[in-house]
Amino acid sequence: MVEMLTQERHQIIVSHLKSRGICSVKELCSVTNSSQATIRRDLYELQQKGKLIRVRGGARSLDEFSSDVEQTIRFNLHVEEKKQIAQAAAMHVRDGDNIFIDAGTTTYEMIQFLRDKKDLTVVTNGIDAAIACIELGIRTKILGGTIKKKTHATIGTQTCQQLMQFNFNASFLGSNGLGSNGCYTTPDCAEADIKKQAVDCSKVTFILMDKSKIGIESFVNFAKVESVTLITDQLTEMDKKKIPKKTNIEEIN
Template sequence: MLAEERQQLIMQMLKENNVVKLQEICERAVCSESSARRDLQLLEEQGRLVRIHGGAKIKHSLQQELDMDGKATKNVPEKALLAKEAVSQIEDDDVIYLDAGTTTLAMIPYLTEKHDLTVVTNGVLHASYLADRGIRTILIGGALKNTTKAIVGVKAVSYLGQFRFNKAFLGINGIHHKYGFTTPDPDEAEVKQMALEQSEETFVLADPTKFDIVSFVKVADLSQATIITTGLSPQLNARYSEQTTIQGAIR
């Protein structure tokens, strides 16, 4: 396989999984590690990826955000694991906040195992699915963001400020040991911040591809929420455990 073909393959692998390991490149491209490393170095110099220990990850724009359809097809098995672990934190009679997003959406089928819940959400799809399952649901008011089907804006933040939660569950775009939890949209960031402030406990659901990523707007410091993740490398786990609690979803 020619170098250009290998590099195209690497970018395709990154589009599929956000992170690619050196060994996976060698197996798919049938090449040596030295060739794969040269390809990664060249692609990083072109600004198309970021090299990490043992491989590479996709380079995100600070303001890049997929729509709900795009997010729904990514890391589906991991989202199910995160959802199960998140729901295990919920007790009967809890009042919880569910952030808009596909990872928190994956929690809803498991919520039926709990009793007498009240769920407040800014996710239009979330509210619909919760109602279908007979769960007491409050959808906050405000402006609808078409891409993520989230309710945002000043009215949403004000409305959310009326409630108190036992637990809040948030999705996030970036987790960084220096810059904390970040997201591309200032309006969604404000809603997440208010939910965090109004909750006794906050959990951020994130697969390993969200780590060492920085997005446009800071939501909170790492110490303000527990991270639920899966398959985190020992290096990342050690780095982030210094600042917050990491809960691993078991496969």
């Protein structure tokens, strides 16, 4: 009974935030008839699930960030899940491989698990990823282009042209969502072009994405589910119902 009440309260909070954009703890107490301590706990839990962003004195809807979430915010969402997914992804990298890692925050977490790989080459369009690789002594190539402020990614025609010259053993990409249309999606056309090209240049492609993004469709499709493999955290029965048929999944237990 308590769990059902909590779920109902969470739904009200998320719905209210979507309509208002940003709300104070006091306002959310009023609409849910709850104490401040309860609301603060709810906001913490909902942020961990990637449903909202906590701000001083309240919370802000993720819808306001749906086009481009700041890198600093994304790094602090689903931290443990990202590390687990990243560690599983790193197991697909062998000594001597040439791989592509994009500018996602989950793919960034993967780099720490590559430190013992020998004769590895990483190509990336992520500035943060390139720095992390260099610090571990990994041979690194960063693609040129226009630097996107919010995601610290290089994008544009120049980036795609440089990417076309490579042949990768594997590519590792982030995604903003997996929709019912059977495609992985991202909000930005330019970043979608990079991801599409990476898939074309790779023998295999892995999508590193936590389960909170299942059922979410962003603006631009970049890969069909049957052409790549999803690495994600442990799925509930509800999550599994949202996943399109033909999806290749590696689920972390």
